[in-house]
Amino acid sequence: MDSPLTTVGLPLALGIIMFGLGLSLTIEDFRRVRQHPRAVFVALACQLVLLPIICFGIVLLFDLPPLIGIGLLLLAASPGGTSANLFSHLFRGDVALNVTLTAINSIVAIVTLPIITNLAIAYYDRQDTVSLQFRKVVEVFAIVLLPVIGGMLVRSYRAGFASRADKPVRIGSAVILAVLVLGILLDQRENIGDYFAKVGLAAALFCAISLVLGYVVPRAFGIVGRQAIASSMEIGVHNATLAIYVAVEVLDSTEISIPAAVYSLFMFAFAALWGMWISRRLP
Template sequence: MNTVWIVLPILLVLMFQLGLELDRKAFAGVVRHPRGVAAGALGQLVVLPLVAFGVALLFRLDALFFMGLMLVACSPGGSSSNVFSMLARGDVALSVTLTALSSLVTLVTIPLIMEAVARFVALRSDAAIELPVGRLLVQNIVLLLLPMACGALFRRRFPARAQRLHALLGRIAFPALMLLAALFFIQYADTILENLPTLGAASLLLILAAMAAGRLLARAFGLDRAGSRTVVIEVGMQNAAQAIAVASSPLIFNNETMAVPAIVYALVMNVVLLLYLKAVQRRDARRAVQ
């Protein structure tokens, strides 16, 4: 069974859910929170791919895993980051703005970066990986832009229903992603377990480096505590479902081995961010006592 037929509906639901959060205020956040948007966008769109490239070189990943890790880093922010930002007492409006902005910008940046990475991988090894840029762009528009637009239109036309539907999808989204990870793990258990030490360590280093970079960027741009937490979460939390969809899609790479880094990243990412959430909640509790 090709897991792409599982990940595609999940990705569509996630992007529709994000669209339900979008209104004029979300994109007005670019004007209201320019420093936060600049810090988050710089971290997500520039720093994270560069860090991932360095990590892939450091761990000497083979061609398919190299491409897979880069796909994760080039993907937009995960929609669950908005929930994590809320639980961490971050700036939820900034989180929504950054997630929406990265989902739009990566329509262009994913093909550009991944084409360059494919050429580098071809030079570095004998593996020639062809990237159909046009089909990738079309797939991203269909899977990212259109469901977001439909969600935003539904919110505008039926605001009360949109609020109820968003709450429902919010409860479904995380379990759906975990189900996808579990099914993928079962189907490719041998490949995942064989490479788990390397990919797990690479994913952990990438996430920690991304979150540290987010913290440094937040400090450099003079963000407050809420903004800083949001940028840390946004830079560290990627849309793994998008990376899996690109890797396993029959229209693009049609290679589920390339999707393995995204699955490992998703599992490690949620553990690390849950620990981060626990840490900031304990810190807030200590401050409240003092």
Template sequence: MTTAEIVSKIFLPLSLAIIMLGMGMTLISADFTRIFKYPKAILIGLTNQLIFLPIIGFSLAIVFNLGPIMAVGLMILASCPGGPTSNLITQVCKGNIALSVTLTAIASIVSIITIPFILAYALEYFAGGTDVTIKLPILNTILQIMVITVIPIAIGMIIRKYKRDFAKRMEKPMRIASTVIFILVFIAVIAANFKIMGAAMKQVGIVTLLLNSITMGLGYLTARLFKLNLKSAISITVESGIQNGTLAIIIATTILNNVEMGIPTAAYAIWMFITGGILMWLFGKRTKVTSK
């Protein structure tokens, strides 16, 4: 097993699962029922992820006149939903964790349907047609969501329900641990992709930075335009701009059998952690969290 495989298949999922457990200890069932009672935030977040993100990615590929492989690679990334990393960043930013988790779960399931259509069109448009049949690892995708996100959060919520004092005491240590793990994962991602990082940044560095920053900016603007509170706006901002890089790599290397198509994801990973880190620094240092 290569270093990259160890990072993506063992270290990253395990780290994120631990963080999800900590998140669960800050949540109660009312946090989720409140979201579905007032679904505006979910609709805005899903619209950004499932509609605007692919459109922005497609537009950037055309504007920057990317070659077929890089263009399709960018579209793979743009078609993927937010991953567990977005939940981690949201927690440290003191955003609406329940909304973040809900958006990740729903978008991941819906994208099982949307990704094949988006990529089939991208392959036809940029690569001039292909006989490749796109079949997502549906069971593996669902299991990934369950094991890394849903189950640890559910366990954390159970702990919160029956050991409330312990859960309250763990809030600050877990937030600190989230930040430390975020930094370690960032270093690990760079180390694992060091050989291709130079080529990735040279070929699609600017494009992937724009994809990340534009989608994050759009997330924040749409949330505030529809008068969502700051905590929900933070969640939608992060969910709009932090994509499931692991799934993107699987699609590129395993399903489409093209390692080069994973290059945009490698470049995007760097920007994702940098912009995510900036958001964590800006919002995470708030001593008092308000809903305004």
């Protein structure tokens, strides 16, 4: 998909989204791990270990085509997005914990995303057609993290502006993702029916399981409701824009980006419905 949407719009969209994440971060967010170590550890274990395993099981269950399967596993390896923080706020989650999880996940993904994606590529024996070199991923995340650092600096020196800009940037991030998804679906309109038939049910199931897993597992470990809601949103609301960027710009495959685009269509609706249900269970 060689168009202004990807060559200009996609990097710009990712930069705006990550700048928005930076506006919500402070150094204290990274230090907060010491305050809630169990909640952070359980959520990260779900995100980095359980989620890829479950995703691979879904890939096998639905016998997904190679590039579609790689795309779904790429999405599973992507960290939570800024929208996760917004959903956490809307449904009475621990937003501070959610911000901490997003910050840590975005850094850890520099290592875990290429490992999981390359395992998927190796499983399908597609090394000759698609390749995710660690060096290239580091370059991508360097580009991604620069806006985060910029946002943190603005937050540090212009706290008032950062506070006012935070909500509009979050809403704008959701709009940007919607435009990207629409652009991908339009670009692939001749194949979209086939793609939905292949990955629609798998993406919907993966989204539902991600949200439920992110809540049920922490609760099983005795983590309080508000922190479990934050974990659920972090694990279920992925940074689909990052997954699309890696698929299109790094792996040079629009087809690999399809699962992230389709997942996004379910993600907001499922997260809203799930959030309304679990927030009612809080005291």
